[in-house]
Amino acid sequence: MALTTKQVFTVLRTVNHPKENKDIISLGMVQELEIEGKKVSFTLVFPIDTDPNIETVRKACVQALEKEIGDIEIRGNIKVKALKKEEDHSAMGKVKNIIAVASGKGGVGKSTVAVNLAVALANTGAKVALLDADIYGPSVPKMLNIENERPQVIKENGQEMIIPIEKYGLKTLSIGFFVNPDDALIWRGAMATSAIKQLLLQAKWGEIDYMVVDLPPGTGDIHLTMVQTVPLNGGIMVSTPQEVAIADVKKAMSMFHQKTINVPVLGVVENMAWFTPEELPDNKYYLFGKDGAKNFANEHGLSLLGQIPIVQGVMESGEKGVPAATDTDSILGKQFSKLAKNVIEAVNIRNDELPPTEPVQITRK
Ligand code: ADP
Numbered sequence: 001m002a003l004t005t006k007q008v009f010t011v012l013r014t015v016n017h018p019k020e021n022k023d024i025i026s027l028g029m030v031q032e033l034e035i036e037g038k039k040v041s042f043t044l045v046f047p048i049d050t051d052p053n054i055e056t057v058r059k060a061c062v063q064a065l066e067k068e069i070g071d072i073e074i075r076g077n078i079k080v081k082a083l084k085k086e087e088d089h090s091a092m093g094k095v096k097n098i099i100a101v102a103s104g105k106g107g108v109g110k111s112t113v114a115v116n117l118a119v120a121l122a123n124t125g126a127k128v129a130l131l132d133a134d135i136y137g138p139s140v141p142k143m144l145n146i147e148n149e150r151p152q153v154i155k156e157n158g159q160e161m162i163i164p165i166e167k168y169g170l171k172t173l174s175i176g177f178f179v180n181p182d183d184a185l186i187w188r189g190a191m192a193t194s195a196i197k198q199l200l201l202q203a204k205w206g207e208i209d210y211m212v213v214d215l216p217p218g219t220g221d222i223h224l225t226m227v228q229t230v231p232l233n234g235g236i237m238v239s240t241p242q243e244v245a246i247a248d249v250k251k252a253m254s255m256f257h258q259k260t261i262n263v264p265v266l267g268v269v270e271n272m273a274w275f276t277p278e279e280l281p282d283n284k285y286y287l288f289g290k291d292g293a294k295n296f297a298n299e300h301g302l303s304l305l306g307q308i309p310i311v312q313g314v315m316e317s318g319e320k321g322v323p324a325a326t327d328t329d330s331i332l333g334k335q336f337s338k339l340a341k342n343v344i345e346a347v348n349i350r351n352d353e354l355p356p357t358e359p360v361q362i363t364r365k
Helices: 005-012 054-068 110-123 185-201 221-229 243-257 292-299 312-320 331-353
Strands: 030-036 039-048 078-084 095-103 128-132 153-156 159-162 165-167 170-174 208-214 234-239 265-275 304-310
Touching: 005 030, 005 054, 039 054, 054 078, 095 110, 095 221, 095 243, 095 331, 110 128, 110 170, 110 208, 110 234, 110 265, 110 304, 110 331, 185 221, 208 331, 234 243, 234 292, 234 331, 243 265, 243 292, 265 292, 265 331, 292 304, 304 331, 312 331
Parallel strands: 039 078, 095 208, 095 234, 128 170, 128 208, 234 265, 265 304
Antiparallel strands: 030 039, 153 159, 165 170
């Protein structure tokens, strides 16, 4: 006897979606059913492509049909369709430009530059986010004086979403809120990659023009997770003028330029470029040599986005949790405003000249 639609529907009515606890026919998940002799094919429609039950439901359909009808060709004939892709839904959907601040080694002022760049970008009226991904020394909470705050978590469409903390006109989150500094580094590393993904994809960032990411120094798992999870617009390399710092920057930069990663470097920031006593703002003392990072930028055809002097106030403002860039009239405030302007220009040029960066696909065999 020929197989009928009704028979198939009756069997599929016994298959439940585990989370909804209802059968897949009542949920309207079975569509485009076709029967040709023994061959039965249909499409299972899920609301979202990240539904963890997709495979379970598909297998349950095959099993139920084979058991109840027996002589049937069903394996390989069930298509799966999702009404929404996670990206449409994801936290990063409205984040326009993601800028990674990187350095060859620690202590060159990468976090100081990232925080003040973010503040200076926000001072231009742009909507700015700052993500602290520096697992080795998450310093953003201290620099923004939010060490004692904890981001709230709310539930939205069945998913937990983190609410970034707002300070100085920025939306910010730090890996420091989620990874215990007392844990061993190796454990922190493992936690950090999943924590970073959550901070990117499960936070309510909303509309953002520039997201500044403070990466750990050097290269490592966090960098790889970043480039696999989101499309980075570009990287900014921070270095002091010394030869040793520059040599390490070269290594870190080569990661961005690797063929598989292919994230453009927007330019270089020379930090601690000279020392200026606050009471003698026109005097410059080149403590770490002159123009090291500037020359490096020239040699590699990169823009020098900014030169930030050593000013005692930087350290103090870092300790107090009031970034120097909040005072736009100070020596540093002015330098960071210039930096922000150059970064905006570099991002615009990059967006005009190059296609959007694709997140890196790592394929495992
Ligand atoms: P990194 O993120 O590269 O490890 P930080 O931004 O944490 O470096 O800076 C290291 C230390 O140097 C901090 O104490 C910071 O206040 C200080 N520092 C950074 N840049 C300057 C600067 N331009 N002038 C004075 N001190 C600075």
